[in-house]
Amino acid sequence: PVLCIIDLSFCPAITDKTLYTISRNKLRETIYSLNFWGAGSVSDEGICALTDACHQIQSLTLCDCPKITENTIVQCIAKLKFLTTLNLWGCTNISAVSLQLLLKYMTNLKALGLCHLTELKDYSIVGLEGCTNLRSLEFENCGQLTGEGISKLGGKAILSVNFKRCLELDGPSLFTVTSRCPQLSVLNLACCTQLREEDILKILVNSRNIRSLNLSESAITGTGVITIANLYGERLGCLKLDKCNEITDASVAYVLRKCKQISELSLMFCTHLTDAAFLPESCFPKIEVSQGKTEDSETEEDSTNEAETEGGDDPTQENTVEEGKDGDKEVEKSESSQETQNEEKEQEEKVESYEQVEGNTMKEGNHREKQIDEVEKSEVSEETQHEKDVDNTEDKGQEEEVSKKDGGKEGKTTKTSSERKARELRLAKKYGVLESTMLFSLKTLYIGGCSRISEKSVISLANRSPKLTTFSIPAIDISDLAMVHIGKALPRLQHLNVALCAQVSPVGIRQVVHSCRNLKFLDVSGLEKLDDSGLEEISENCASLKSLDISRTSFFAPETVLGVVKNLSTLTLLRMRARNSEEEYEAGLFQTISEYAPNLCVFKNY
Secondary structure, eight states: OOOOEEEOTTOTTOOHHHHHHHHHSGGGGGOOEEEOTTOTTOOHHHHHHHHHHOTTOOEEEOTTOTTSOHHHHHHHHHHOTTOOEEEOTTOTTSOHHHHHHHHHTOTTOSEEEOTTOTTOOGGGGGGGGGOTTOOEEEOTTOTTOOHHHHTTOOOTTOOEEEOTTOTTOOHHHHHHHHHTOTTOOEEEOTTOTTOOHHHHHHHHHTOTTOOEEEOTTSSOOHHHHHHHHHHHGGGOOEEEOTTOTTOOHHHHHHHHHHOTTOOEEEOTTOTTOOGGGTSHHHHSOOOOOOSSOOHHHHHHHHHHHHHHHHHTTOHHHHHHHHHHHHHHHHHHHHHHHHHHHHHHHHHHHHTSOHHHHHHHHHHHHHHHHHHHHHHHHHHHHHHHHHHHHHHHTTTSOHHHHHHHHHHHHHHHHHHHHHHHHHHHHHHHHHTTSOGGGOOTTOOEEEOTTOTTOOHHHHHHHHHHOTTOOEEEOTTOOOOHHHHHHHHHHOTTOOEEEOTTOTTOOHHHHHHHHHHOTTOOEEEOTTOTTOOHHHHHHHHHHOTTOOEEEETTSOOOOHHHHHHHHHHOTTOOEEEEEOOOTTSHHHHHHHHHHHHHOTTOEEEEEO
16 A cells, blocks of 8 residues: 555544554655645644654645744755645745745745735745756735735746735736746636736736636726626636626626636626626627727717707607617517527526426426436547547558548538537427527636626526536525425536525425436525425435535424434534523534444534
């Protein structure tokens, strides 16, 4: 046996005795990664013993370890000559001076995490100028870090930078850093309050390889979002715009249309967004982004204004202006709008009653998953077959080999793309939505707290995103009808958050858990209608569940709670509402839980 990685994160019961045992074992010679995140009982002696015995360590995480002192951190890390990944997230014990001395000799670092070090100074990171191999930098919530301190950072190898909540950083300094990182693909500028929209766009124009972008709580507006979509297009894979209240429905709709390969979208607490951003009939308006006004456009605007002024309240003149302006568009949109209305009527007829849908939910969900899997397997088999064909031609002439390779590639590409389009069209027709509105790449979606979004948008997004695995929709006014559609359309769902959705009942919960058998994280906190029957459905059908939040709900019978703990062997986190902790049955319940599942972390709210 070979021991390579030791992960003791969030194990408060682990002490120095365990580390001593590991340091004396022969398996220590192959260990290259240590993770002590949240191991609160580990102290200086245990860490020193382990690092002295394991000189080949390449990755070390010492986050939130209050018993490890500053001197020990410096001495231990200085001994590790092969260290390439260092994470000191939340290590408030280490001072700015010690950190400066430490980083001065860490020339082989590839990833550095210094998040939540509130005492971090500019001079502490001077030594990073010599780390030419750095690929990832994390400075989240380092409030005293200024633009002057980061002005010399950067490198050709850097791929990811996190400056979230660095309140002293300004636009020019961040532009300087990003301009030195030509391969930058992950950028986090959330909560950087000194950045204006002009600064953000200037930085992004200079960083053309961005794949993941976080601009939460920034000054970005709807115009800026449209510019970002035009700048990156299908290259953009992740976009986070939480609490950006200046973005518009049209900008979100444009992102969904333009960025076809986006897999993660977060719009939490964007309170100005409405259904117009997500519904198929209004989600993809024809938006023309003008670089500047031309003479023809100004002439058209002037003529329109004159017609409106002269016409006054005359409806005939108003209609004439509208016909001259939108006549061509009505012809193009009439057919698509009629098709959309017909498909919506058919969709409503399919879900008239919950009882009819309940019997076919699992069959349709499984059939949909099989359809996607079959297409993916066929594509993989075609690729492997193509590779075999290429290998068989190696013994033939060089010219013939090259020509066959080129022909095979073109044939494979054409066939694969045609099959993918056929697959998308079949799914779009089957579930009653237009092919152009399908979101086949979207896997993670957060829209919780958007109070103006209705149930129609949730149903539409569920039916148009067949690969969705994370769906977070807390505090949105949905009913069991939306839960029916979620269970029916998303058989691969793993993370579902419907907290504070007051209209959801055990009927809707049953629809989801019967279809989404791969659920690992479920948040149903704040559901007033959730009772013991709903909790029993969860415990009987969610065998893979790791985290369950049933806090802020009604009180459950002790037998029901124990049934959840016994049936869900994979459960590691449980949040629940508790009565007075002094009551005998309450104390006995939690004692029984701790005895049956000692590794289960239980959070109680009264």
